[in-house]
Amino acid sequence: MTGHHMTHRERALRLIKDRGIARARDFKAAGIPLVCLKRLTDSGELVRLRRGLYQDPERVGEDIAHDLAEASRLVPNGIISLVSALRCHELTTQLPHAVWMTIPHKARTPNISGPRLEIVRATGEVLTAGVEHVRVEGVDVPIYGVAKTVADCFKHCRQVGEDVAIEALRDALQQRKTTASELMKYAAIDRVTKRIEPYIKALQ
Numbered sequence: 001m002t003g004h005h006m007t008h009r010e011r012a013l014r015l016i017k018d019r020g021i022a023r024a025r026d027f028k029a030a031g032i033p034l035v036c037l038k039r040l041t042d043s044g045e046l047v048r049l050r051r052g053l054y055q056d057p058e059r060v061g062e063d064i065a066h067d068l069a070e071a072s073r074l075v076p077n078g079i080i081s082l083v084s085a086l087r088c089h090e091l092t093t094q095l096p097h098a099v100w101m102t103i104p105h106k107a108r109t110p111n112i113s114g115p116r117l118e119i120v121r122a123t124g125e126v127l128t129a130g131v132e133h134v135r136v137e138g139v140d141v142p143i144y145g146v147a148k149t150v151a152d153c154f155k156h157c158r159q160v161g162e163d164v165a166i167e168a169l170r171d172a173l174q175q176r177k178t179t180a181s182e183l184m185k186y187a188a189i190d191r192v193t194k195r196i197e198p199y200i201k202a203l204q
Helices: 002-019 024-029 034-042 064-074 082-088 124-128 146-155 162-174 180-190 193-203
Strands: 021-023 047-050 053-055 099-104 117-122 131-136 139-144
Touching: 002 021, 002 024, 002 034, 021 024, 024 034, 024 053, 064 082, 064 099, 064 131, 064 139, 082 099, 082 117, 082 139, 082 146, 082 162, 117 124, 124 180, 139 146, 146 162, 146 180, 146 193, 162 180, 162 193, 180 193
Parallel strands: 099 117
Antiparallel strands: 021 053, 047 053, 131 139
C-alpha cells in the first residue's frame, strides 16, 4: 500500500514543483486522488491557496517583482500584461508560473534564459493604450494599468480563464481601483464591449 501511495505523492510533488501552482483538476488529470492532496496539505508539503488551488510551499511569497524586472530587461519591447499585471495590481489569487508579456505583433518571439514567459501579441492601440511604468530594482517596467489589464483578460480569456477575468473585473470595481467608464473605454479598444458590459451592469 505504501509503495502505491508513494507514487501518488511523488507525482503530486513533481507536478507542483513543475508548475509552482496547480489546480485540483490538474492533479486529477494526473490521476492523483483528492485524499492524497488532503494528506499533502496536512503534512505541509502542499499549500492550499483556496478551493481547488494548490501551491508549492517553497514558492509562497517568492519574488515576483524580480522576475518582472528581469523580463523587462531582457524583452525591452514587452509590456507586462494579463495575469502578471493582475498580480501587481493585487487583483488575482493566481500565481503566474511565468511572466505574461504583450509584445508587438511582428516582433520575434524572445528566446531568453531566465523567467519563463507567456507571450501575447498585439498591435496598434491594443498594444499602446493604458501603459503605465513602475520601477523595480532600478529597471523601468512597462505594465498595463488596471482597466486595460481587465479588458485584456476578457480579450484573452481562453488563455487566462474566464473565471480569472470575471474575478478581476469584480475586484477592480469593488476595490475602486477603476471605474465602469474606464473599463468601457478599454473594452472598446480591445473590442470586448459586448463581453464585459453585462458584468459591469450586474455589479452596479
